[in-house]
Amino acid sequence: MHTPGTSHPRRWWILAALCLSLLVLVIDNTILNLAIPALMRGLGATPADIQWIISAYTLAYAGLLLTAGGLSDRYGRKRILIIGLMLFGVASLAAVFATSPEQLIAGRALMGVGGCLVMPSTMSLLITVFDESERRTAIAAWSSVSIAGILAGPSLGGFLLDHFWWGSVFLVNVPVAAVAIIAAVVLMPDSKAPARRPDVPGAMLCTLGMVALVWSIITAPQRGWDNLWTGGALAAGVVLLAVFVIWELRTAHPMLPLRVFADRNFSGGTFSVMLLAFAAAGMMLALTQYVQLVLGYGVLQAGMALLPFATSSALFNILGATLAKRLSNRTMVTAGMLITATGFLLLWSIAPSDGYPLLATALVLMGMGSGLAAPAAVTALMGAIPPEHAGAGSAMNSTISQAGSALGIAALGSVLAAGYTSRLPGDVPAQAKQSLTDAITLNDPGVTTIARAAFVDAMAFGMITGAVLSTAAALLAFALLRPRPNTTTPNTPSANPMEVGT
Numbered sequence: 001m002h003t004p005g006t007s008h009p010r011r012w013w014i015l016a017a018l019c020l021s022l023l024v025l026v027i028d029n030t031i032l033n034l035a036i037p038a039l040m041r042g043l044g045a046t047p048a049d050i051q052w053i054i055s056a057y058t059l060a061y062a063g064l065l066l067t068a069g070g071l072s073d074r075y076g077r078k079r080i081l082i083i084g085l086m087l088f089g090v091a092s093l094a095a096v097f098a099t100s101p102e103q104l105i106a107g108r109a110l111m112g113v114g115g116c117l118v119m120p121s122t123m124s125l126l127i128t129v130f131d132e133s134e135r136r137t138a139i140a141a142w143s144s145v146s147i148a149g150i151l152a153g154p155s156l157g158g159f160l161l162d163h164f165w166w167g168s169v170f171l172v173n174v175p176v177a178a179v180a181i182i183a184a185v186v187l188m189p190d191s192k193a194p195a196r197r198p199d200v201p202g203a204m205l206c207t208l209g210m211v212a213l214v215w216s217i218i219t220a221p222q223r224g225w226d227n228l229w230t231g232g233a234l235a236a237g238v239v240l241l242a243v244f245v246i247w248e249l250r251t252a253h254p255m256l257p258l259r260v261f262a263d264r265n266f267s268g269g270t271f272s273v274m275l276l277a278f279a280a281a282g283m284m285l286a287l288t289q290y291v292q293l294v295l296g297y298g299v300l301q302a303g304m305a306l307l308p309f310a311t312s313s314a315l316f317n318i319l320g321a322t323l324a325k326r327l328s329n330r331t332m333v334t335a336g337m338l339i340t341a342t343g344f345l346l347l348w349s350i351a352p353s354d355g356y357p358l359l360a361t362a363l364v365l366m367g368m369g370s371g372l373a374a375p376a377a378v379t380a381l382m383g384a385i386p387p388e389h390a391g392a393g394s395a396m397n398s399t400i401s402q403a404g405s406a407l408g409i410a411a412l413g414s415v416l417a418a419g420y421t422s423r424l425p426g427d428v429p430a431q432a433k434q435s436l437t438d439a440i441t442l443n444d445p446g447v448t449t450i451a452r453a454a455f456v457d458a459m460a461f462g463m464i465t466g467a468v469l470s471t472a473a474a475l476l477a478f479a480l481l482r483p484r485p486n487t488t489t490p491n492t493p494s495a496n497p498m499e500v501g502t
Contacts, residue, residue, distance in 0.1 A: 008129035010187050015129075015138050017183035018122045019145040021085060024176040025115045026149030028057075028092075031157035031169045038166035039104070049101035056105045060112025061119075063211035067203045069120035077121045077128070078190035082181055084117025089177035095170040107170075123378075125188060140317035140375040202254060205244035213237030265329070268480030269381030270400055272333050275473040276374065277404030279344070279466035282412030283366070286459045287347075291359075293436045294352055294452045308360045312367025313374075320372045329380040330481035336373025337474035340366050344467035348460050352452045369470070373477075380481055412462045419458030424450065 008014060032054060039045050039053065072080040088111055095107035123142070130138045160168040216234035223230045248254040284306075291302040320332060343366035350358055421433050432439035432447050439451035 008189060011129045011134070011138075013183075014187050015126065015141060017180060017187055018126055019142060020176065020183065021081065021118050021180045022122050022142065023145055023149045024085075024088070024173055024180065025118060026146055027153045027156060028111065028115075028170075028173055031153040031160075031172075038161060039101075042166050043098070043101050043104065045101040045104075049105070052105050053101065053108055056108040057112040057115070059211060059214050060109045061116045062214045064113060064116045064207055065119065066206045066210065068116040069124075070203060072117070072121045072124060076190045077125045078184060078188045080117050081121035081125065081188075082184050084114045084121065085177045085181045085184070086114070087111075088114030088118065089174050089181070090114075092170045092173035092177065096167040096174075098167075111173075129189065136375060136379050137318075139378055140320055140371075143375050143378065144314040144317040144371075202244060202247055202251065205240055205247060209237050209240030209244055211237075212240060264480045264482055265380040268333075268477050269329075269377040269379075271480075272337065272373065272377040272473045272477050273381065274400045274404040275469045275476070276337070276340070276370065276377070277401040278408035279340070279469040280366075280370070281405035281408035282462050283344070283347070283466055285408075285413055286416055286462050287359075289436065290456070290459060293440060294456060295356065295359075305356065305359070306363065309363040309367040309370075312364045313371040314367075316368045316371025317375055318371075320375055323372075328481070329376040330477055332376035333373045333380070333477035333481060334474045336369045336371070336376070337470045337477065338369070340369030340373065341467045341470035341474065343369060344463045344470060348463040348467065350456065350460075350463075352449075352456050373473075377477070412465065415465075416455075416458050416462055419461055420451075420455050423454035423457050 043049075045053065068080070068084075091107050091110035091114055095104055095111070098104040098107055126138055126142060127135065156172070157169055160172065212233045214237075216230050216237060219227075219230050219233075225231060225234075249259070287306065288302065291297045291305045295305070297305055320336075323332065343362045343364075346358060346362035346365065350362070417435070420436065424433055428439075428447055428450060429442060429444075432442060432451055436451050436455045440448050442448070
């Protein structure tokens with residue numbers, strides 16, 4: 001019987017299986033955007049349908065994530081991981097054979113349910129099969145796979161769509177999920193929290209509140225924050241989550257121990273992760289358009305153009321795990337976020353005529369900063385979570401990251417669109433004011449040049465915002481994160497197997 005928090009004999013094979021489970025989720029999230037034109041042709045999907053094909057996954061995933069983390073703690077992390085992978089695979093297969101937008105939206109929602117069961121289980125299982133001496137290296141590998149998947153998605157999607165039909169972007173999930181299920185059954189030990197009373201009111205409040213909040217964020221760019229439905233959903237989400245917080249603080253058996261926010265390491269790691277996710281999501285939203293619409297790259301070339309970020313991040317994830325033996329989480333997160341801010345400043349200075357070298361340099365710097373900061377922030381956050389709440393704690397980390405990304409896309413996406421329109425002269429055609437894509441389709445070199453310059457100017461504001469947020473994350477990390485005192489002797493196991501030394 002394996003003791004959670006100690007080294008499992010098959011821990012590196014288990015890590016590979018966990019990374020494979022994570023990879024299928026991350027790639028699916030990034031691969032779909034490239035299939036939008038094919039979906040509109042193949043299914044007759046309208047722009048509104050496309051919005052919900054994309055958003056149905058996010059709504060189910062983020063809305064149920066904290067509840068799923070609590071389920072993994074109660075019923076077993078391995079069991080919930082396998083159920084999640086099965087749901088994700090079946091839903092992907094259903095999406096392949098969808099014949100209408102409505103069927104595909106339903107399939108995507110079910111994929112989100114499967115994904116929210118998988119994600120917290122991967123991190124909580126990772127925590128239980130590695131001891132303190134190797135845990136940071138394992139988290140770095142897990143983070144590297146997440147980043148690599150985000151950038152590999154467009155490249156894989158471009159290849160599939162060039163050679164196959166739109167359903168191939170979903171079909172690719174099925175064999176990967178099947179291999180991950182087999183690996184989980186064969187390799188992974190199960191672990192769960194000591195039996196405790198289920199927190200049904202907490203789960204309902206959390207789920208309804210998160211669904212309402214995420215729905216309002218998703219619909220705000222189209223409807224506006226002053227829309228009755230958007231504003232009402234936002235208010236309902238805030239109220240429900242406030243009641244959830246009150247309930248969790250008062251109930252004897254909370255789904256999530258919110259008092260952990262009093263731990264400076266948890267709070268520092270949490271806010272650092274959220275600010276990093278906010279800034280990174282806004283950056284990727286702008287840069288995926290920049291490389292295609294300003295630099296003129298094709299889909300596959302555009303995906304390859306962003307690989308310096310993934311490569312640099314992966315390398316510095318590994319280097320960071322080595323440096324962390326000498327440096328504290330506070331030092332790693334602070335230094336990493338300041339390097340990230342420097343990368344944002346380089347992107348702020350970019351001009352339409354600068355070409356690729358300056359962009360590549362900025363991406364390397366940002367990958368370096370993310371590779372140093374992200375694993376240290378996650379280590380600090382997870383080290384503060386009691387072992388019986390490992391799944392819920394992992395879900396909290398993922399929820400914070402998802403919320404930061406969703407807010408980043410909604411906020412910076414709106415700013416980018418408004419900034420682009422405001423920077424165009426009044427005499428350009430009305431079509432060009434809709435978007436840079438519409439401007440390019442006019443096939444007027446003069447309008448295209450003006451529109452590209454306007455887009456880059458608007459993008460610069462988003463990059464300054466990213467630099468400010470990264471600097472703020474560095475300051476928060478420096479102010480809040482503290483090393484944990486080592487209360488154990490070298491021959492005595494830690495009383496808290498979740499605790500990670502700094």
